[in-house]
Amino acid sequence: MAFRGTAHKFGAHVDTDQIIPARYLNMSDPQELAAHVMEDADATFAGRVQAGDIVVADVNFGCGSSREHAPISIKAAGVSCIVAKSFARIFFRNSINLGLPVVECPEAVEATDEGDTLQVDLSAGTVTNMTKERSFTAKPYEPFMLELLDAGGLVEYTKRRLQAASR
Amino acid sequence: MTAAAPTPMTMAEKALARAAGRSQVAAGEFVTASVDLAMTHDIFAADVFGMLADAGIRRVWDADRVVVVFDHLVPPPTIEAAEAQRRARQHAADFGIRHFYAERAGICHQVLVEKGHVLPGRLVVATDSHTTTHGALGAAGSGIGSTEMAYVLATGRLWFKVPETIRFELVGELPEWVTAKDIVLFIAGRFGADVARYRAIEMGGPAASRLSVAGRLTISNMAVELGAKFGFFEADEAALAFLTGRTREPLEPFGPDDGARYLAAYSIDVSDLEPQVALPHNVDNVRPLSTVRGLRVDQAFLGSCTNGRLEDLAAAAAILRARTVHPDVRMVVAPASQEVYRQAARQGLLEIFSQAGAVVLNPGCGPCFGGHQGLLAPGERCIGSHNRNFCGRMGSSAAEICLASPAVVAASAVAGAIADPREYA
Numbered sequence: 377m378a379f380r381g382t383a384h385k386f387g388a389h390v391d392t393d394q395i396i397p398a399r400y401l402n403m404s405d406p407q408e409l410a411a412h413v414m415e416d417a418d419a420t421f422a423g424r425v426q427a428g429d430i431v432v433a434d435v436n437f438g439c440g441s442s443r444e445h446a447p448i449s450i451k452a453a454g455v456s457c458i459v460a461k462s463f464a465r466i467f468f469r470n471s472i473n474l475g476l477p478v479v480e481c482p483e484a485v486e487a488t489d490e491g492d493t494l495q496v497d498l499s500a501g502t503v504t505n506m507t508k509e510r511s512f513t514a515k516p517y518e519p520f521m522l523e524l525l526d527a528g529g530l531v532e533y534t535k536r537r538l539q540a541a542s543r
Numbered sequence: 544m545t546a547a548a549p550t551p552m553t554m555a556e557k558a559l560a561r562a563a564g565r566s567q568v569a570a571g572e573f574v575t576a577s578v579d580l581a582m583t584h585d586i587f588a589a590d591v592f593g594m595l596a597d598a599g600i601r602r603v604w605d606a607d608r609v610v611v612v613f614d615h616l617v618p619p620p621t622i623e624a625a626e627a628q629r630r631a632r633q634h635a636a637d638f639g640i641r642h643f644y645a646e647r648a649g650i651c652h653q654v655l656v657e658k659g660h661v662l663p664g665r666l667v668v669a670t671d672s673h674t675t676t677h678g679a680l681g682a683a684g685s686g687i688g689s690t691e692m693a694y695v696l697a698t699g700r701l702w703f704k705v706p707e708t709i710r711f712e713l714v715g716e717l718p719e720w721v722t723a724k725d726i727v728l729f730i731a732g733r734f735g736a737d738v739a740r741y742r743a744i745e746m747g748g749p750a751a752s753r754l755s756v757a758g759r760l761t762i763s764n765m766a767v768e769l770g771a772k773f774g775f776f777e778a779d780e781a782a783l784a785f786l787t788g789r790t791r792e793p794l795e796p797f798g799p800d801d802g803a804r805y806l807a808a809y810s811i812d813v814s815d816l817e818p819q820v821a822l823p824h825n826v827d828n829v830r831p832l833s834t835v836r837g838l839r840v841d842q843a844f845l846g847s848c849t850n851g852r853l854e855d856l857a858a859a860a861a862i863l864r865a866r867t868v869h870p871d872v873r874m875v876v877a878p879a880s881q882e883v884y885r886q887a888a889r890q891g892l893l894e895i896f897s898q899a900g901a902v903v904l905n906p907g908c909g910p911c912f913g914g915h916q917g918l919l920a921p922g923e924r925c926i927g928s929h930n931r932n933f934c935g936r937m938g939s940s941a942a943e944i945c946l947a948s949p950a951v952v953a954a955s956a957v958a959g960a961i962a963d964p965r966e967y968a
Contacts (some may be wrong), residue, residue, distance in 0.1 A: 389736055389825055393933040395942070398913040401586055401622040407633050417934040436737040436770065440933060441912075442672045442686040443586070465772055466672055470688035518573065520702075530690050531594070 377477070377498040378508070379456035381428040385490045388434035390417055392414065392441040403445075406452030413449040427454035430494045432485055434460065437478075438470025447471040453470060457496050459503055461485050461516075463499045472521050475529035479503060480515035487512070500521060550894030551800035553708040554664075554775040554784035555743035558683035558797075560836030562666040562703075565928045570665035570707040570804075578608070578695050579682075587670040589627045594635035595692040603638055606704040610642040612654050615908045617646035620915040627705040643902045649906035652676040652848040656760065657854070663778030663797035668673025668695060673848050673930065675766040678716060678744075679759035680777025680786065681797040682716040686767065707806040708743040713750035714766050720964045722858070723758030724850055724928065727765045730811070731787045732829025740770030742806060750813050751776060756785040757852040764849045765930050768826040776919035783818055796846050820926075820961060821946035826936040832951060836961050840945070842919060843874040843956035844927035844937075846904070847911040851879030852951050853886050855928060859953035863899040874901035875917040898963045913937045919944075926955045927952030 394417040398410055400530065403409050414421040430435075431450065437460040438446060447470050457477035471478040477498055484503035488494065492507040496514075499522070504511040517525075529531035549567055552560065560568040562576035583591050588611050595603075598783040603609050621626035628646075633953065635643040648654040655661050665682030665774070667674060670692045677684030687701070695701050711730065730738075739897060744766050746759070754762070759776045766774020777798035786794055818832040835904055845851070845859050856878060868874045876896045884906050887893050896903050902917075909916030911929040918927055918938030925937055925944050932944035947955070950964035 391931075391933040393913075393931070393936045397935045399938075401914075402621065402627070416940040436740060439736065439770065440672065440931060442670055442688055444688045445692060453715075462737065462740060464770060466686050466688065469691065473688060473690045489925065530694060531598075534694065 378495065379428065379477070380493065380495045381430040381432065381456050382426065383430050383432045383433055383488050383490060383492045383494050384421065384425065386431065386433040386489065389436045389439055391439045392443055392446045395438065395446040396443070401443065401445060406448050409445055409449035410452035413453045414490060422453060425455060428456045429454065430496065431455050431458040432460070432488050432494070433458065434473050434485060435462045437463050439464035442466045442470070443503045444474060451476040456507055457486055459494065459496065472524050473530040475525060476488050481512050484512040492515050498525065551802035553743065553803040553805065554681065554745055554797070554799045555683060555706050555773050557706050557800070558666060558704055559705050561664060562683070568705050570667065570705050572705045573701055574705060575700055576666055576703050578668055578699055578701055580608050580610065580611040580655070580660055580667045581692065582612065582651055582655060582669035583692055584615055584671060585628050585631060586615045587692065588631035589634065590689050591670065591692045591696065592631065592638060594690065595696060596634070596683045602638070602699050603696045606639050606641050609640055609696060610644070610655060611640050611662055612644045612648060612651040613646040614650045615912060616914050617905065617907045621887055629674060632769050642835065647767060647881065649883065650848045650851065650908055652764065653852065653879040653883070656680060657789065657880055659729070662786070662790065662792055663782065663795065668692070668701060672767045673764050675771055675774040676760055676764040676848060678763040678766060678774040679756060679776050680782050681775060683773045685772050691868055699927055706741060706743045708745050708820040709739055710745045710747060710805045710808040712748035712808065712810040713746060713813055714748050714810055715812040717750065717813045718816065720950055721813070721816050721818055722948045722950065723754055723761040723790050725819045726813055727762045728821055728829050728946065729816060731765070731768060731821065732819065734769065736768060736825055736827040737770040739766065742771060742776065743773040744769065744771045745775045747777060749812070752779060755854060756781055757854045761849055768930060811858060814889070818948060818951050818963065820951065821932055823932055823943040823945065826931060826946065832961070832963055839924060840872060840926045840955050840960060841923040842917060842925040843868070843872055843952050844910050844917060844925055845874070845928060845949055845952050846877030846879065847908065847929035848879060849930040850928035851877060851883065852882050855949040856883065856887045856892050857890070860895040860951045862950060862953040862957065862964055863901070865896050866899060866957050866967070868900040868956045871959050872956050873917070874956045875904055877899050877904040877909060877916070878906050910937060926952050926961060928952045
């Protein structure tokens with residue numbers, strides 16, 4: 377699995393209220409949520425983000441609530457993956473379970489500016505900044521997490537496993 | 544041949560070893576654990592059960608181990624919330640959920656401990672980040688998302704990475720009017736909001752042992768604000784005394800093994816601590832009260848799963864007795880549960896709040912997560928006893944939230960500005 381997209385940079389401790397605040401928790405349609413994604417961190421983001429773009433952030437991205445609305449809204453906005461120095465643990469699990477790749481790579485975050493083109497290769501475990509022509513090694517995934525992402529999330533992964541078991 | 548001596552384990556390692564059916568696990572290992580208790584609330588319940596129904600699953604793995612609480616939007620302030628609760632209520636009936644409290648009990652984490660669902664050393668997961676609360680009773684409590692909850696309700700199992708543990712030794716005597724909330728805010732300010740990310744916390748030492756169960760619940764509740772997976776206190780005599788009469792299960796102390804290995808250990812002397820305040824917009828943006836007093840406030844909020852228990856209400860009432868909330872401030876009070884509400888009523892605390900000019904709400908999460916019952920306008924500032932001051936959390940993203948103890952909230956409500964409770968005692 378590999379993704380190439382334009383980097384959108386965010387700071388440290390971007391919390392789930394900035395990603396999608398409580399006033400939108402009544403929505404469950406991913407596209408409706410996507411229209412408000414990151415509203416309280418950068419009100420222009422939802423209008424600018426293009427399919428395949430990559431969110432780049434400092435430490436502790438996604439801290440706060442356990443709401444899946446947060447990774448759902450980011451994924452539905454077309455973001456192909458998130459590269460951060462680190463993630464809050466519930467957000468990390470939720471993202472993998474919903475099929476949104478989240479990659480820990482502090483060096484790549486440091487080396488990336490807004491608008492750079494990034495290429496992320498999950499299988500190889502690399503983040504390449506095409507604009508700066510520099511490549512970095514990401515924190516490796518456990519094999520079962522790659523399978524989860526490959527399946528598109530926990531629901532599809534579980535279906536695959538159940539089908540395999542019943543064969 | 545004698546077996547090798549077991550390696551001493553932290554509370555996180557012991558709890559996950561038990562849940563995984565193993566005698567020994569070590570930090571860094573991945574385990575598949577059997578869940579002892581799973582809870583979901585009104586924001587996610589309809590989605591979680593809907594996922595199961597869509598997958599053709601008609602029952603949960605163990606109806607005795609599943610709790611459903613309505614607490615975030617009660618009573619429903621919107622048609623959408625009412626509809627979500629109507630669906631969740633039907634699902635609870637269809638799935639035969641025995642511990643379905645609807646809106647009758649209070650905030651989910653307080654309900655779980657009051658009703659005896661949480662036991663030392665057990666694994667508790669819930670669709671709420673503040674599930675770390677249950678570490679106060681020695682349980683491994685952690686928040687999960689809706690999709691994982693659907694998986695847990697179907698299978699009773701979930702994977703965990705065994706976390707490393709940071710130990711905080713609390714020593715010294717807390718000064719009067721300085722509380723558990725001030726300790727956890729101080730730790731956030733000193734060590735940062737991600738000090739325990741992917742890790743567990745253990746609180747120990749003589750000052751931890753002297754904390755009431757309510758105070759321990761406050762600190763464990765906010766362990767997630769330090770990034771933690773679990774936030775433990777040892778389940779000692781005080782914890783077991785709290786549980787006695789609430790459960791029929793046998794009660795045993797639970798703590799770390801002597802010689803357990805910690806990633807880091809810090810000693811904190813609480814003797815010199817003064818009340819602490821977290822300023823906008825992060826929980827670790829903490830200042831001593833003396834440096835921020837006088838900051839105007841428009842709303843004072845007393846409540847939440849962090850600080851809505853009886854001793855919190857009593858501390859605030861001691862300040863508000865025979866006083867009036869400042870005319871420019873609206874004060875809202877939400878007891879953490881119906882049990883707390885009734886106790887507070889019997890002790891005359893609700894009358895004190897009402898006389899002082901505060902609005903006493905039904906038990907629930909309303910204002911804390913910005914759902915309803917006290918949202919902020921642009922430019923307004925709230926001081927609250929809750930757990931998060933993120934930008935936009937309580938309404939307008941142009942509002943400000945400060946976090947403090949119930950006593951500081953009450954003193955500030957009277958003064959109309961951040962104030963020191965010791966001047967009102």
